[in-house]
Amino acid sequence: MSKASRIYAWGEIKDHRRIYTIIIIVIALTMSSFMLTHAAILYTSQVISSTTKMALSSDVCILAPGSDERDLYGGAVEIPDAGEIEKTINELPGYRASVRCVLQGSYNVGDGFDGCVIQGIDLKRDVELEKIKSGLVQGEWFDESKEYLHHRTGIKIDLGNLTSKIKIKDKTIGRIDFEIGNPGEEPYPVIVGETATKVHPIKVGDVISVIGTKGSRGAFSASVVTIELKVIGTYRSGTPTLDQLVWFMPVDCLREIKGYGSFTDAPPQKLLSLPQLTDKIGFLLQSIPFVSEISMYNITLSDIGSTLEGVSEGLILADAGFEVDRGAGEIILVRAPEPRFHMKEIAHSKDVVNELRGAIDGAMNYVIYSSHDLIRYISGSMQDIANIMHWIMMFIILALATFAIYHAMDNIVLRKIREIGTLKAFGATDGAILEIFLNQALFIGFLSGGFAVGISVIAMRFINWYGGISIGFIGETQLDIKFLVTWSIVLITFILPILVSILASILPAKKAATLSPVEALKKGEISL
């Protein structure tokens, strides 16, 4: 009675169209909201993904042994033989690699400090050079023929090993370097993210004093440097958050600032007595946030003086000739050969990492991240939470819809009990009756799923046609909401309502099917 039960079931739906329409609308809208939200989340992920690749990394990042993801934002340890590794990778067919330096910094914005991560990029070889360049919205790009170097004319005061001499909050500061990077020299050029210029009073042409933390994570040293930076341009990556944080400068400038290289002549060294030292410290303390931290714990200069008791001398370096090590850096970015962006991106990322591990000497010691690992790190948990919440909400609503279908179907069975009895009297088997009600469930499911996909597609097209939804974000920036749909989500949106309606209908359908004919006819008479 397969065809007959389908026709009969369709008639039933038409007969109870009001209640079924409500159920179908509820399920369709629930699934539609699921599909739209998922498509928006997916789009956001892709934005984060492409931005991450553009602003921070390439297909693969290589870090020094013992590093982790945090080191990508500064604090990374210098990679031994970075230049050699870069060379090895560049010899692999289809691969390109470049070394980057990273400096974590803070700058004064009038009423306090804000942070930034300065990425040193190779102006000729950086694997993401073209992308960063194409994001320039104001000012000018770096003069690629110029080196912008100052031959390390800064002043460095090395207080030597002060283990157990200075304690802050019960923690021992082992070593302190204070350094002025380029006093009186031409400021280093920097291109800042567009968001930073909207959030803070920074504009192209400004000279900003940035205090960088040179100390690597895990190093036994608090090493800070103050540097003067000139904003020569602004860029836009598409993700305002990153544009506030990540700034770019030529990699050799950063190598010089971080001291990656060697002195060409013996730097003038000068031993300072304790009063001279405290005097110098006093000068430097004016410009570094570390001071406010000390003062937070009510430590005064005289306290430092007394703490330094027993330290009789310090070292001052100035006006030294310096040659930058052009292979040095903390991160090696690698552009893998095609295919890069396709459906099997995760698998491809793993293949690339494995290939690099095979090519680099001692690769097992290095930390190698694929872009997929980084994206997961940057946005993974946020996305996971959004996704989990989203699925939970959908399941709650679908559970309610399941109850609604169950009760509607149960009610219909009760009202149709005489018809069921009559059909059984005509020879309809239990299976045929079950089929009728399950066919109704299938119709509901198909219609709900179909409408859900249809509504979503129409909504997405309408929103995109209307120009997309844009919401205010950091500063005056806007965050666009667009959609990206995968077949798996379309399939889930379509199939889930079918499963839900079948699930909800099984019990009432079984109840109807197992009624004995005489019982159904009698109950039907009573309910008349």
Add this chain to the structure above:
Amino acid sequence: MSDVPLIELRSVFKIYGEYGVRIKALDDVSLKIYEKEFVAVTGPSGSGKSTMLNCMGLLDRPSSGEVLIDGANVNKMPGKKVAALRGKKIGFIFQTYNLISRLTAMENVILPGVVNGEKKELLNSRAIELMKEVDVLHRAKHKAAHLSGGEQQKVAIARAFINSPCVILGDEPTEALDTKNSENIMSILKKMNETHGVATVFVTHDLSQTKCAKRIIELRDGKIIGDQRGGTGNE
């Protein structure tokens, strides 16, 4: 007339029990229905008429005893086979017609055939003939809900014949109708019995309707207390 009865009840008991009270609806009932018979089952209310009809029509299983349809014992048959037998061999006419209100008269008539998987074209032509016989063809395309009581029962009669059954069972088929319509329905049933040669068993407590029966079975307290054959079958 074949020696094998179309329906045979052998020492059938039907006992209902609830809250410790046992009610014998059928008490050792034995009965044979043959081809072309036109049988009226009478008796006071609660005498077991409908219960007996339900057992004969395989709508209900007896508590004990045997039911044979065309010589086949249905007691040990699986439910699916019983359902198929019921659909093919027995036609039902209910007191309240039991038409499906959203379907047209024609759709209602062919429904048992559809349930039994017959071809719709064949069913349609047979339905037209039957509806013509019961004089309701002019209402073929009307929804069942829009038909009068008499018309609905006519449609129900046509529906009972659609699968060419060997027995028609009617449970008080005229109970819900006025006298004129009752007489009309009874004469249609009689005519169909003669034309199609299908045995007809109907339950009634209206003695006037028994006049048209060729055989009258009387029940009381679940027992057959009378089984008269040889009536003229004419009112």
